[in-house]
Amino acid sequence: MGISISLENRRKAMINPALFAKQPRALIEEIEEYRKETERLGRIYDLHRQLGMSLDLDSMIEAISRWLVPVMPHNLVAYRRFDRRIHTACSSHGPDRQALREIAQELMRHPLNEKRSGCLTTVARYYHLWPLDPNGHDCLLVIHECAELSSAPFDHLEAEVLEELRGPLERALAYEDLYDQARRDSLTGLVNRRVFEERSALEMAHANRHGNPLVLACLDLDHFKAINDRMGHGEGDVVLQKVSKTFARIVRDSDLLARVGGDEFAMILPSTTLENANLLMERLCKAVRELNIRAPEAAPLGVSVGLSLWKPEHATLEAWWQSADAALYRAKASGRSQVCC
Structure with a gap:
């Protein structure tokens, strides 16, 4: 077994070659x-x-x-x-x-x-x-x-x-x-408006480049204010969480679902025609009605949806949003809990 050479021995070895000669292998x-x-x-x-x-x-x-x-x-x-x-x-x-x-x-x-x-x-x-x-x-x-x-x-x-x-x-x-x-809404876990705007810009550019259909959906809960006013904001938060989970269960993985306001939501539906988007949103309206949520002496909770197909003349997300928002208000004015294109 080799003997470990200390720093002191190394110093001595520099002065005394004989010591180094005795232990070259160990060194x-x-x-x-x-x-x-x-x-x-x-x-x-x-x-x-x-x-x-x-x-x-x-x-x-x-x-x-x-x-x-x-x-x-x-x-x-x-x-x-x-x-x-x-x-x-x-x-x-x-x-x-x-x-x-x-x-x-x-x-x-x-x-x-x-x-x-x-x-x-x-x-x-x-x-x-x-x-x-x-x-x-x-x-x-x-x-x-x-x-x-x-x-x-x-x-x-x-x-x-x-x-x-x-x-x-x-x-x-x-x-x-x-x-x-x-990048997420703390209450519902959905992505927030900032992420929605970032992703929308990418999807709009992709639709322009490849010509694939792209639909924007604006969603607003019906009679949600009555829940907050009569049952309290805590119960209102629980309702928002239930509705968000219902939305997330129905939409596809490729769709972008965001909470953009108090009881306002938005979706981007890539590679989707207006007809198919309408069918999907009808299913979503039905699912919210089936939750059977209502405040005392108030109409049941529902969701109104406005759809708009992306067109190059929209030019910006703001213009596209205004088109979908106008359809949403038509859905509200026509009786709520329905889809308008």
């Missing part, structure tokens, strides 16, 4: 260990530097993927917190990319109940899955092509890297929460 081994430790700390510092340049989780997973490339060539890196969506960085393309993402979804569904590593026979690749916390709420997945990577390098990386990832990923999750809160 060389210690210098080599020092070099390896310096490289390891340098890599960890580089990882923190790259993560520090990213605020959102998608950018962080991309940074982790780039950092892993020199020691672990791979096709996909994915991260999931179980109350969130999966974030991925994938170097594959086309159908292969989609297949790997679907596999990642399945592997990360219940990671503590799955094998931590294995072969994916369907795509001839291998995977490693690491829980990042004792409860298994966070996990990291790597999919690669080389069977040789299925042992020592992963154990080494697990020991020195995974602990380093928890802090930055928690920071990104906190930032994502703050960002999401700023």
Whole structure:
């Protein structure tokens, strides 16, 4: 067993070559260990530097993927917190990319109940899955092509890297929460007017470019004021939450639903004709009536809807909104709880 050389002995060795001659192997081994430790700390510092340049989780997973490339060539890196969506960085393309993402979804569904590593026979690749916390709420997945990577390098990386990832990923999750809160209505959880306007501009540009039909729906609850006046604003908040959940259950994932005022809502319906939008809104009116909500001695809660098809002559969201709003007031004037185009 080699004898570790203290700093004092190293100083003496510089003066006394005989001491150095007696222990060259120990000194060389210690210098080599020092070099390896310096490289390891340098890599960890580089990882923190790259993560520090990213605020959102998608950018962080991309940074982790780039950092892993020199020691672990791979096709996909994915991260999931179980109350969130999966974030991925994938170097594959086309159908292969989609297949790997679907596999990642399945592997990360219940990671503590799955094998931590294995072969994916369907795509001839291998995977490693690491829980990042004792409860298994966070996990990291790597999919690669080389069977040789299925042992020592992963154990080494697990020991020195995974602990380093928890802090930055928690920071990104906190930032994502703050960002999401700023863009959502705190009562109903729907996106707010700001997000609605941003998304509307994108959908209008897309409709102009590709000629796909696009419909704006303005919605206003009927007889909601009676609920606030006679039952209190607390009950009014409960009603708004119930109505919002009813709306969200009926609209498609591709539709944009926002709360834009007290009892006012708006929707953008991409790739939807005016006829199909009318059918969808009729279903929505019926669903609100079936909630059977009413204040004492008042008419039942309903919703009136105004629809407008996007046309280039509208030019702006404001002009388009005025068109849908005019249809909404016609629905109100015609008896409420109905749709007008």
